[in-house]
Amino acid sequence: MLLIVVLCAFVVFLLVVGVASFLRSRRDDSDERIRSRLGALAASDADVETVEYLVRRQMSEVPWFNTMLQQMRWAANLSRLVSMAKAPGTxxxxLLLxxxxxxxxxxAVFLLSKMLIAAAVLAGIVGYIPIWWLKRRCTKRMDRFQEQLPEALDLLAxxxxxxxxxxxxxxxxxxxxDExxxxxFGKTIDEINYGMDSDRALDNLLNRVDCPDLKFFVVSxxxxxxxxxxxxEIVGNIARLVRERFKLHGKIKVLSAEGRISALILTLLPFAVAGVLFLLNREYMSLLWTTELGRSMAIGAACSMTLGIVIIRRMIKIKV
Incomplete structure (x- = not known):
């Protein structure tokens, strides 16, 4: 009972801290513009240590939590993901969400089913949703960047x-x-205008953007x-190369559509069948979590489905 009370208090604390962090993170865009200018100034002849201290990205609006995150290496990857996705908040x-x-x-799952393993698995899946949303937002933004890149290089040429x-x-x-x-590109030219070497400014562009085709342009x-x-002429040839790669990627995506649809159907079909059977005969389906054999079968099925999804994704994901 004491453990449940402590867990509830911790959840409420996380909720309060998360809401406070979200409200405090809704700053004006001027802060981001100032940080961008200071970032460019860090490459000039100014006091680099001072400027780097000023532009150090805040992991959280809560001071003690921000200090704790800055000491963790994996938090830097999360910070880069938020920056690449251009997502609101810190x-x-x-992480708190x-x-x-x-x-x-x-x-909630443990109270309903008394199954610790199922509760842990579902907690991991639901807890991953905010990170998944960030990755999806980042992927969509990078795909848009790749679509714009050939036209931008043509304009530059x-x-x-x-x-x-x-x-x-x-x-x-x-x-x-547009975005x-x-x-x-505006950030890159601002860095060059503030005294940064062009090579370093272009390298920073590569670090901010996850676009393989952009490497051809920077290296060239x-x-x-x-x-x-x-x-x-070089930039024009790169634009044509990127456009052809983009067309090839589209053809491969069309050819692999059948595999992706099959993977989606095979993934959702067991849950759909289980839901229908649960509505038709709850006592029959309840054996999966009320008996030891049923729980073992459910865990085995979940592991097999996870392995199958990973294999199918590797089969239909073709790198161009």
Whole structure:
């Protein structure tokens, strides 16, 4: 009984801290603009240690929780994920939300079924939902970036042919294109204007954006600066290459649609059948969690389904 009371108090505490962190994280965009300018200043001749201290990304609006997260290495990956997804709030907010959802789900399932393993599994699945949402948002943003990249490179190549400088062409891309490529190229040109080397500014762009096709552009520009050559022609050829890769990726996605639909059906079918049987005959389905043999069968089925989903995903996921 004492354990339940302590667990409930901890859940309520997480809820309060999470709500407070979310409300405090709804800052004006001026804070982000100031942080971006200071980040560019960190590469100039200013006091680097001081600037890096100022631009250190906040993991949470709660001071003690922020200090704890900054000492954990894996929290940096979560912070990068939030930044790439351009999601509202801080990494600490999503971590608290995951813990809260997981604890509430696990506690509710354990009270209803008295099955510790099932409670732990469902708690992990539900607690992962905020992280899954971040990854999905990041994937959609990166896919949009990849769609915009060929047109942006074409614009940059035309600007170079018209006599503009590389920085001027980058500024044209930042002004003409919307989110996300416009803002990311804008950050890069701001870093260059504040004194950062072009090589380092482009490397920062690669770190902010998870787009394999962007590496062709960055590597080509860096090589051209050292060896010389027609940059406009190089950028134009990269744009055509990226466009062809994008078309090939679309064809592969169409060809693998049958496998993806089959994986979805095979994943949802057992749950649909179990739900229908539960509505038709609850006593028959209750054997899965009221008897030892039923619980063993349910755990074995869950493990087999998880293994099957992993295998199917690896089969239909083709890298271009």
């Amino acid at each position: 990494p600490g907010l999503y 995951s813990l809260t959802l997981g604890l509430l789900t696990g506690y 035309r600007a170079l042919k018209a006599g503009h400088t590389f920085g001027g062409g980058m500024r044209m891309v930042a002004d003409e294109f 996300p490529i416009g803002s990311e 520009v860096n090589i051209q600066r050292e060896t010389g050559g027609n940059l406009a």
